[in-house]
Amino acid sequence: MTYQNILSQTSNGITQITINRPSKLNALNRDTIQELHDALEVANESKDTKVIIITGSGEKAFVAGADISEFADFDVKKGGKLAAKGQELLFDYIENLSTPVIAAVNGFALGGGLELAMACHFRVASINAKMGLPEVSLGVIPGYGGTQRLPQLVGKGRAMEMIMTAGMIDANKALEYGLVNHVTGEGELIALAEKIAGKIMRNSSVAIKGAIKSINANYKDGVDGFKTEIKQFGKCFGTEDFKEGTSAFLEKRKADFPGQ
Numbered sequence: 001m002t003y004q005n006i007l008s009q010t011s012n013g014i015t016q017i018t019i020n021r022p023s024k025l026n027a028l029n030r031d032t033i034q035e036l037h038d039a040l041e042v043a044n045e046s047k048d049t050k051v052i053i054i055t056g057s058g059e060k061a062f063v064a065g066a067d068i069s070e071f072a073d074f075d076v077k078k079g080g081k082l083a084a085k086g087q088e089l090l091f092d093y094i095e096n097l098s099t100p101v102i103a104a105v106n107g108f109a110l111g112g113g114l115e116l117a118m119a120c121h122f123r124v125a126s127i128n129a130k131m132g133l134p135e136v137s138l139g140v141i142p143g144y145g146g147t148q149r150l151p152q153l154v155g156k157g158r159a160m161e162m163i164m165t166a167g168m169i170d171a172n173k174a175l176e177y178g179l180v181n182h183v184t185g186e187g188e189l190i191a192l193a194e195k196i197a198g199k200i201m202r203n204s205s206v207a208i209k210g211a212i213k214s215i216n217a218n219y220k221d222g223v224d225g226f227k228t229e230i231k232q233f234g235k236c237f238g239t240e241d242f243k244e245g246t247s248a249f250l251e252k253r254k255a256d257f258p259g260q
Contacts, residue, residue: 001042005032007057008039013050014197015043016190018057025064026056028112037089044099047259050205051197052097054120055104056113059186062105062129063113068138083143086112091119091145096216098209100200104193105129105180110168115144118153121212123180124196125171126189131179132168152219153179204241205259 001008007018017039019026036054043049056062071082094101094116103109103120109131117123117131125131133142133150141147142163151159154177162169171183184192200208210232218225236242240260248255 001038003035003039005029006035006039008043010043010046010048013048013201014053014194015039015046015049015051016053016055017043018055019063020057022058022060024067025061025108026058026113027065027067028063028116029067029070033086033090037093040090040094040097040101044097049099050201052099052101053104053190053193053197054101054116055190055193056106059107059128061108061113062103063110063116064108065111065113065134066144079140079143086144091115094119095121095145096212098212099205100197100208100212102193102197104189105131105171106186106189111135111142111146112144115142115146115149118149118179119145124182124184124189124193125174125180126186127171127183128186129171129174129180129183130168131171131174132166133163134166134168136163137166150179153177204239204245204255204257206239206241206257207236207245210236 005019005021007020009016017036019032021027021032040052043052071079074082101120103117103123105117105123105125107126107128107130109117109129111134114131114133133146135142147163150162158177169177171180174180175183182192214225214229214232217223217228241257244257245255
């Protein structure tokens with residue numbers, strides 16, 4: 001598949017998707033959101049992909065925000081549709097993807113860029129990363145899940161302060177807050193993400209899929225996360241991965257999971 005705004009390549013079980021609009025600091029527009037969805041769908045359905053890494057091109061930005069020129073003249077109805085469509089097509093889609101998604105945050109991750117990173121299953125950042133949700137400085141609020149995911153990750157008080165001040169935090173502060181899992185040098189970011197991806201790929205992809213569903217269930221209204229966990233736990237017992245994992249453990253050898 002050919003893309004205009006992103007790059008996608010797969011090697012050794014990892015698909016790296018790069019937002020490639022460096023002249024716009026990789027800002028998200030409608031076409032980029034659609035292309036990201038398409039690339040993620042292809043990767044998720046591919047047997048060659050075990051882990052997905054999302055990053056931005058260049059050294060300045062992961063994603064510096066949404067493309068404001070696209071919606072500056074929107075009215076109430078169009079604004080609501082913009083948020084609903086974006087969340088369905090990309091942000092909620094990533095969060096519920098069965099393939100693990102790591103955000104490799106290089107440089108600025110602001111507005112929709114931070115919302116994209118937060119939708120991923122977890123985040124690693126380069127030391128030069130700057131993160132924030134500055135939407136209130138434009139007279140609007142985060143519309144791609146930022147008001148929901150940021151408090152889940154850093155706590156209500158910190159999220160309130162970050163959103164209301166429209167300020168940025170650096171990589172080390174993000175690490176302290178729990179917004180990112182690891183911080184590394186600028187030239188070592190992808191290598192770190194790939195190292196973590198390698199550890200993930202040693203394990204059962206079927207079990208990981210069930211774990212993602214169970215963890216996400218805890219954050220959904222009207223869903224009992226414990227019941228979801230019980231259901232997913234039980235389903236594991238009917239998989240080939242469970243048979244291989246337990247056999248390998250008892251036979252004192254490394255498991256070779258079939259992913260079934």
